[in-house]
Amino acid sequence: MMFSRIYIHVPFCMSKCPYCAFASEAGANHETGKFPGLILKELENVTAEFPPSTVDSVYFGGGTPSLLTAEELYETLRGISSLVTLAPDAEITIEANPGTVNGRYLKEIRHAGINRVSFGVQSFDDRMLETLGRIHDSNQAREAVCLAKEAGFCNTGIDLIHSIPGESMETWNSDLHEVISLKPEHISIYSLTVEEGTPFAITYKDGDKLPDSDFVADMMETADDFLEKAGYEHYEIANYAIPGFRARHNTGYWKLDGYIGIGPGAHSFVRQGEFGLRFSNTEKLGDYMVFIAENRSPRGEMRFLTRMDAISEFLFLGMRMKEGVLAADFLGKFGESFHDLFPREIRKLESAGLIICDEERIALTRRGVLLSNQVFSMFIN
Amino acid sequence: MDIGKIRNFSIIAHIDHGKSTLADRLLEYTGALSERDRQDQFLDKMDLERERGITIKAQTVRLDYHADDGEEYILNLIDTPGHVDFTYEVSRSLAACEGGLLVVDASQGVEAQTLANVYLALDNNLEVFPVINKIDLPAADPERVKHEIEEIIGISAGDAVLASAKEGIGTREILEQIVKNIPPPKGDQSAPLKALLFDSWYDQYQGVIILVRIIDGTVRKGEKIRLIATEKSYEALKIGVFAPVMTEVAQLAAGEVGFIIAGIKDVADAKVGDTVTIFQKECDRPLEGFKEVKPMVFSGLYPIDTVQYEQLRDALAKLKLNDSSFSFEPETSVALGFGFRCGFLGLLHMEIIQERLEREFGLDLITTAPTVVYKVHKASGEIMTIDSANQMPELQHLEFIEEPFILAHIHLPNEFVGGVLALCEEKRGVQREIRYLTQTRVMIIYELPLNEIVLDFYDRLKSISKGYASLDYEHLDYRRSELARLNILINGEIVDALSLIVHRDKSYYRGRDLVSRMKELIPRQMFEVAIQAAIGNKVIARETVKALRKDVLAKCYGGDITRKRKLLEKQKEGKKRMKNVGNIELPQEAFLAILKVE
Numbered sequence: 015m016m017f018s019r020i021y022i023h024v025p026f027c028m029s030k031c032p033y034c035a036f037a038s039e040a041g042a043n044h045e046t047g048k049f050p051g052l053i054l055k056e057l058e059n060v061t062a063e064f065p066p067s068t069v070d071s072v073y074f075g076g077g078t079p080s081l082l083t084a085e086e087l088y089e090t091l092r093g094i095s096s097l098v099t100l101a102p103d104a105e106i107t108i109e110a111n112p113g114t115v116n117g118r119y120l121k122e123i124r125h126a127g128i129n130r131v132s133f134g135v136q137s138f139d140d141r142m143l144e145t146l147g148r149i150h151d152s153n154q155a156r157e158a159v160c161l162a163k164e165a166g167f168c169n170t171g172i173d174l175i176h177s178i179p180g181e182s183m184e185t186w187n188s189d190l191h192e193v194i195s196l197k198p199e200h201i202s203i204y205s206l207t208v209e210e211g212t213p214f215a216i217t218y219k220d221g222d223k224l225p226d227s228d229f230v231a232d233m234m235e236t237a238d239d240f241l242e243k244a245g246y247e248h249y250e251i252a253n254y255a256i257p258g259f260r261a262r263h264n265t266g267y268w269k270l271d272g273y274i275g276i277g278p279g280a281h282s283f284v285r286q287g288e289f290g291l292r293f294s295n296t297e298k299l300g301d302y303m304v305f306i307a308e309n310r311s312p313r314g315e316m317r318f319l320t321r322m323d324a325i326s327e328f329l330f331l332g333m334r335m336k337e338g339v340l341a342a343d344f345l346g347k348f349g350e351s352f353h354d355l356f357p358r359e360i361r362k363l364e365s366a367g368l369i370i371c372d373e374e375r376i377a378l379t380r381r382g383v384l385l386s387n388q389v390f391s392m393f394i395n
Numbered sequence: 396m397d398i399g400k401i402r403n404f405s406i407i408a409h410i411d412h413g414k415s416t417l418a419d420r421l422l423e424y425t426g427a428l429s430e431r432d433r434q435d436q437f438l439d440k441m442d443l444e445r446e447r448g449i450t451i452k453a454q455t456v457r458l459d460y461h462a463d464d465g466e467e468y469i470l471n472l473i474d475t476p477g478h479v480d481f482t483y484e485v486s487r488s489l490a491a492c493e494g495g496l497l498v499v500d501a502s503q504g505v506e507a508q509t510l511a512n513v514y515l516a517l518d519n520n521l522e523v524f525p526v527i528n529k530i531d532l533p534a535a536d537p538e539r540v541k542h543e544i545e546e547i548i549g550i551s552a553g554d555a556v557l558a559s560a561k562e563g564i565g566t567r568e569i570l571e572q573i574v575k576n577i578p579p580p581k582g583d584q585s586a587p588l589k590a591l592l593f594d595s596w597y598d599q600y601q602g603v604i605i606l607v608r609i610i611d612g613t614v615r616k617g618e619k620i621r622l623i624a625t626e627k628s629y630e631a632l633k634i635g636v637f638a639p640v641m642t643e644v645a646q647l648a649a650g651e652v653g654f655i656i657a658g659i660k661d662v663a664d665a666k667v668g669d670t671v672t673i674f675q676k677e678c679d680r681p682l683e684g685f686k687e688v689k690p691m692v693f694s695g696l697y698p699i700d701t702v703q704y705e706q707l708r709d710a711l712a713k714l715k716l717n718d719s720s721f722s723f724e725p726e727t728s729v730a731l732g733f734g735f736r737c738g739f740l741g742l743l744h745m746e747i748i749q750e751r752l753e754r755e756f757g758l759d760l761i762t763t764a765p766t767v768v769y770k771v772h773k774a775s776g777e778i779m780t781i782d783s784a785n786q787m788p789e790l791q792h793l794e795f796i797e798e799p800f801i802l803a804h805i806h807l808p809n810e811f812v813g814g815v816l817a818l819c820e821e822k823r824g825v826q827r828e829i830r831y832l833t834q835t836r837v838m839i840i841y842e843l844p845l846n847e848i849v850l851d852f853y854d855r856l857k858s859i860s861k862g863y864a865s866l867d868y869e870h871l872d873y874r875r876s877e878l879a880r881l882n883i884l885i886n887g888e889i890v891d892a893l894s895l896i897v898h899r900d901k902s903y904y905r906g907r908d909l910v911s912r913m914k915e916l917i918p919r920q921m922f923e924v925a926i927q928a929a930i931g932n933k934v935i936a937r938e939t940v941k942a943l944r945k946d947v948l949a950k951c952y953g954g955d956i957t958r959k960r961k962l963l964e965k966q967k968e969g970k971k972r973m974k975n976v977g978n979i980e981l982p983q984e985a986f987l988a989i990l991k992v993e
Contacts (some may be wrong), residue, residue, distance in 0.1 A: 023956055036953065202948045227919075231944035250792075252949035258498050267954050281954040286856055292957055317957070327956060330963060366921040388921050389948040391966040 015067030016284040017272030019092065019263055019353075022053055022072070023280040024079040025299050027115065027133065031147045032217070037207035037279030038077040050086050052306045054093035056276050058066025061097050064274065064284045069094075070101040071263040074128075080110035092125045105130055105169075105262040112158035113150030120158075120165035122159050122270035127250050130261075131162050132171035132200070138192040139185045142178045152192075159196045163373070169259060171394035176233045178206050179223045194244045199259035202252050203237050230385055238380070249336045268331045270324075278302040278312070289324035290387030292317050313371055321348070322395055329376070330390035333369075344391075352376055359392040396469070396731060398650040403471045403608065403828035405489055405521075407513055408498035408508040408695050409865065413528040417560035418456075418472060423431045423565045425458040425470070455594070455652060456639045462574045468571055471652040473593070473608075475512070481743030482869065483688055486515050487593045491608035491652060494522040494577030497544070501527045501535035501557075504836070507542045507865035513548050513585065515699075520827070524576045525555040526569055531562050534642060547832040582649030588612035588671065589678035590647075592622070595665035597716040601633070605673055606652070608792030611678065613648040617959035619674040620657055623681045625664050628674045629657035642650055645844045653720050662720040690738025691747055691870070692800070692849050693782035695726055695732030695763035695892065699972060699983060703758055704733050710756035711735060714748060721748060726783075729762055730892040730976050731986075736783060739765075742849055757783045761974075763892050765849040770797040770873055784894035787880045790931050795874040796896075798844050801828070805839040805856065807864035812837050814859040823898060842871060846896065881906055883913065884927040884934075885976045892986060906936040919943035921954045922978050 025037050026044040046075075052337070072094060075086070082090075087108070094100065107130040108123065116238040120131070135155040137143050143151060150158075162170050172193055176186050193201055208214045218224055240249055246254035250268065253261065268271055272285040279297035283290055293316040296302050298385050319327065325348055332339035345351050353360065353371070360376070363369045368382035382389055408414035459471040475488040488765040489495065495516045518522050525544050527537045541552040556572060558565030590607040597603050605612075614620065614631060633656040635643040647653045659665050667688070670681035698707050711723045714716055739745040745765060752758045768782045772794040781787055803824075807815060812829070816839065819826070824841040832838055841851070848868070856864050881902050883893040896903050906928030913926045917940050924940040952959035953956050973980035 023953065065699055205947075207950060214898065227945045228941070234945065234947075251947060274955060275931055275954060279953075281952075281956070283954070283956065294955065294957070323960075325961070330959070331956065346688070365920075366980065368921060381944075384945045384947055387945060387948055387963065388943070391963045392972065394960070394963045394967045 015272075016064040016286055017274045017282075018067045018073045018280065019266045019271060019273035020057070020069055020073070021263070021273055021275040021280055021282075022074050022079075022090070022297075023275060023277030024049070024074055024076040024082060025278045025353065026076070026081045028081070028111070029076045029147070029148050032213035033146060033206060033209065035212050036077060037299070039299050040046055043079060046082050046086055048303075049247045050093060052284045052303060053060040053090055053276050054097070055306050056312065057094065057097055057274070059309075060274055060276070060282075064272075066098045066274070068101050069098045069104060071105045071266065072100070072107070073105075073263040074108040076109055077352065078114060079110045079120075080114040081109050084119060084126050086127065087123055088126035090157040107171075107261070107263055108159070109134060111148075111150060113148070115158050115161070117161045117165065120162050120167070124166045125168065128172070130166070130169040131167050131260075132202075133162070133198075135159075135172045135193075136175045137178065137181075137185075138189050139181075142181055142185065145178055145180060146175065155198065156192075159198065163293065169200070170198045171202065171261065172196065172198040173202045173204065174202050174347070175206050176237070177225050177230045179225070181225065183229075183232065183236065189336055190237060190240045194241070194246075199256050199394055201241060201246060201254040203234070203241075203254065205234065216321055234384055247336070248383075251334045251378075251386060268330060270331065277306070287318045289319040291320060292319065311313055314328065324327070324348075326390075326393045329393040333376065333378055333389065336377070338370075340375050341373060356393060362390055363392065396648060396651065397647075398584070401471070401495065401580055401582055401650045402468060402469050402573050402577045403492045403650070403652055404494045404573055404577055405473050405475050405492045405516070406496045406498055407475070407516055407523070408528075409503070409509045411501070412498050412500040412503065412506075412509070413727045414498055417496075417528060417558070418474065420560050420563055420566045420975060421458060421470075421472060421570065422569065422639060425460050427456060427458050433572050447567035447691065453958075455637055457636045457652070459572055459638075460574070461538070463571055464574075467572055469651075470570070474650065478634060478783045480991055481741075482511070482515070482867075483593070483686055484667055485512060486519065486684065487591065489516050489521060489792040490682075491591055491593045492519075492521055492582055494524070494573070497523050498528050499525060499526045499540055499544060499547070499549070501530045501537050501540055502532055504540050505806075505832075507804050507867045510548065510838075511804060511805060512549075522577050523550055524572055525552045526552065526558050526565070526719045527552075527555050528558050528560055530557045530564065531559040540975075543833060543836070547822060547836065549664075551977055555623070569748050572672070582609065583611045584647075584738060586611040586647045587678040588614050588620070588673045588674050589682065590614065590671040591682055592671055592726060593667060594664060594667045595662050595667065595719075597662050603656075604667045605655050605657070605665045607647070607655055608652050609647050609649050610682065611649050612673070613646050614655065614671070614673070616643075618803070619728075620655065621672050621677065622665065622669050623672060623676040624666055624679075624685055627659075629659055629964045631655050631657050636788055638873050648689065661716060661719075663713075664717065686924045688740065688766075690720065690722050690740060691845065691848070692741055692765050692767060692835050693733070693736060694738045694739075694765040695728065695783070695919065696723075696737050696749070697728065697731040697763075697892075698987070699759040699761055701732050705754065707735065707752070707758055707760070710758060711737070713756075714751060718748075719809050720744070728785075728892045729888075730890045730974055730981070732974075734761075738782065742853065749961035760985055761892075762873060763869050763986065764895055766843045766896060767849060768801050769799075769878065769896060772796070775913050784880050784896045785891050787896065795875050796878045797841055798846055800842050800871045801845050801848065801868040802871045803841045803866060804841050804846070804863055804869040805841070805866050806832075807837055807839070807860050809835050809837050811860040811864060812839065813841060815856065815864060816853055818852070818859055819843065822852055823900075843868075843875065844874075844898075845870075846898075870929045870975075881909075882929050883909060883978050884925075884929055886922070887927075889979050890976050890981070902930055906930075910936045912986050914938040914940055916982060917979075919960040924979050943964050 027040050029036045030040040039166040083177050109132050138152040140151050181357050208218050241254045275282045278299050282295040283292050293313045302312050360371050404412045454474045456472045460468045474484045509936050544552040556565045556568045589611040590609045591983045592605050594606040616634045620631050634652040668685040720740050723735040726736040756856040772777045776793050819841045824843040828840040830838040879899050881887045881895045881897045910926045910928050925943045927934045927939045928936040
């Protein structure tokens with residue numbers, strides 16, 4: 015069976031955040047009503063081509079998935095369950111913008127079958143939120159998280175961004191205090207990255223207004239110390255969770271589980287061929303709608319992984335996880351050990367204190383997490 | 396052919412004073428070059444030469460000219476290379492002539508290089524007459540320039556032709572002056588062959604082509620010629636002239652200039668300055684002035700990407716085909732891998748070869764700091780010559796070291812004298828003379844160590860004088876100096892490619908300067924980087940590049956692993972261009988930094 019996870023990209027936003035490079039269209043009145051139909055039609059085609067196993071995760075990402083009405087979400091989920099077998103304990107996640115939800119909506123989507131909500135809070139400092147061009151303020155964020163709990167969500171996540179221009183260590187510390195006071199089960203921590211083609215790429219072209227890399231490192235270490243002390247496990251480079259609440263969906267990306275991405279700009283990895291196949295959909299909503307309406311594939315280039323691709327991905331994705339990559343898993347998959355394939359690289363990274371590597375596994379050290387690109391690029395060829 | 400109707404001449408000019416344009420006009424006027432096949436600056440064949448406005452390989456052209464006196468003349472224009480590195484080649488080209496046109500820019504006036512070449516011409520007993528060019532320019536001041544020519548060079552400028560090669564003004568007058576002022580060659584057509592080889596190059600279809608000026612005797616197609624210095628004999632397969640295209644003739648006799656193709660395989664066997672004669676009918680003695688040309692400046696050339704090593708070797712071999720003054724041999728460096736130690740006549744020669752390798756052969760190269768040839772006297776009494784700091788023996792085996800000195804003629808407007816004198820002193824120069832050529836123009840003559848010249852002297856001179864100073868030099872002698880090998884260490888390991896030979900008085904300054912530059916150029920990486928400068932075991936400067944702390948991509952990108960991979964691949968690509976010393980990755984700029992020391 016070729017996949018067990020479904021990602022649905024919802025390409026609508028009230029307004030475009032200046033740092034975001036994801037496919038989405040900004041505006042107040044989206045015709046979201048047609049969206050479930052499009053999604054389900056694509057999924058129907060996909061499942062005919064790549065037969066799924068039992069699906070244990072559905073993820074509405076975006077964009078702003080919380081711009082879909084509760085009815086539209088219900089319709090989509092009902093459609094999915096008629097096309098694939100959903101596991102009884104499937105993780106059904108929605109990313110939500112705190113500025114787009116209220117108590118009633120949260121209750122309705124909970125009833126529609128969503129059981130995990132991930133809020134794009136980004137910061138609890140209103141000046142930072144303004145810099146980031148967010149439509150919500152910090153009060154809305156606090157309220158949204160509380161309302162989600164009241165609505166019956168037992169698995170709530172909060173995303174935070176640090177290293178925003180103008181941010182001080184004090185604001186970051188207070189963000190961290192705020193976030194744990196809301197007791198989310200899951201916390202994602204990202205440092206602001208200036209992506210090509212975004213307004214920030216122009217605003218911060220020279221980079222002199224961005225915090226320097228040592229300061230960013232300080233912020234990351236501060237978060238690490240603080241959240242671990244508060245009982246969160248740093249289980250992946252950017253992710254922290256109360257034990258038992260790791261995000262199933264994203265974890266699948268790092269373990270090379272199969273997933274199907276539905277919707278414009280969505281990415282897929284299916285277990286076809288010896289080492290798997292990656293492809294993605296057109297990013298333009300208009301084009302996507304035409305493709306689906308005409309029953310044509312919305313996909314761009316399809317790429318079968320070579321053995322070497324798979325080896326490097328297995329390492330640079332697997333090592334994102336706290337546990338790293340198990341020697342036995344690697345050997346089982348490729349018939350050779352990473353010790354034999356990368357002796358020089360491993361020695362260098364060990365001597366720099368970036369990895370630990372023994373008979374059993376290879377994993378990043380705490381310092382290695384902050385320098386993980388240095389580590390991963392050595393396993394690329 | 397009537398020897399009295401031949402005129403052999405060169406054009407002597409500073410770079411940019413319009414030599415090539417003037418040559419084009421002469422070719423056009425005499426009908427040697429039609430408008431149709433005209434390409435500006437016919438004489439400078441290589442793109443690089445055209446871009447830099449300098450001639451590297453001399454070309455020669457035969458012009459047929461119907462003079463005002465009603466007679467037909469043959470004018471042989473013998474071009475000369477135009478740079479200080481090629482002084483010897485210039486002198487041999489001049490030795491093939493009876494006269495020279497001294498072309499001086501009507502606004503710039505006389506320059507050091509002009510002067511040096513005029514003296515070379517006068518040494519070769521050439522009849523030199525002045526042409527003041529670019530008189531169409533608003534800044535032209537022919538009267539001042541005439542005055543300068545008389546004052547500085549000491550030749551009469553009263554009858555100087557006022558010309559504008561660009562506008563075609565004065566062309567006929569110049570041709571008439573050539574006929575009237577330059578004496579016809581003298582020579583005995585029936586004597587045994589004695590010909591001056593003044594240029595040679597390799598042609599992939601015909602082998603080596605040599606250019607000769609017949610001094611005495613005659614050479615005919617099919618005869619067996621002999622090159623005296625190399626002691627080799629060949630059959631003259633083709634004999635001809637450039638008019639301007641290659642045209643075969645049956646023979647070349649005394650006074651004439653032309654080419655011989657004789658199945659010579661290697662330009663190294665066709666040395667400029669050699670005497671050509673007939674096998675077993677040899678002339679009594681060879682021409683004077685022959686010199687073996689030896690490289691004076693050396694540097695290591697390494698491919699940035701090691702897969703280009705073979706390509707580099709092929710490219711060097713191809714360039715060597717046409718340039719016997721250039722040498723190369725394999726060299727390895729711990730830091731840079733496999734490369735070649737290359738020898739050049741001087742810095743310009745080095746730059747030209749580097750540029751040709753990169754441009755014509757598509758190679759990406761790292762070039763180590765240029766160095767001169769030192770004579771090392773060992774404690775054992777043995778004397779060795781070294782052209783790389785890495786060949787220097789251990790301190791305890793050293794008695795003393797000698798370095799080459801040059802005699803530099805620097806020609807400049809008087810307002811820059813102070814700054815240039817300070818530069819010469821800083822560069823360990825010994826003053827010989829300051830000569831006021833006119834009220835505003837000065838000639839400074841200094842003895843200088845060549846190793847300071849190859850460092851950055853030329854750039855500094857140009858910047859101090861706002862580009863107005865010109866430099867010409869000749870090799871002088873070897874002198875004992877307090878020299879030492881300065882090593883750069885990265886985390887305790889010597890980076891062999893960065894070792895230098897420096898004067899002891901400058902070693903602290905150079906060491907400090909180098910490590911601080913290196914610090915700016917070495918990116919932070921997973922290890923802390925200690926950069927040290929040391930002489931022997933003594934560390935004289937140190938800087939540290941702190942270890943990198945953050946290089947992470949947290950973003951999930953909604954499962955877009957391809958994007959993550961691309962970012963990592965890009966990073967990996969960047970690292971590939973780095974050179975590894977131990978665990979440390981050094982960017983190419985760190986190596987180039989050595990070349991630029993303020």
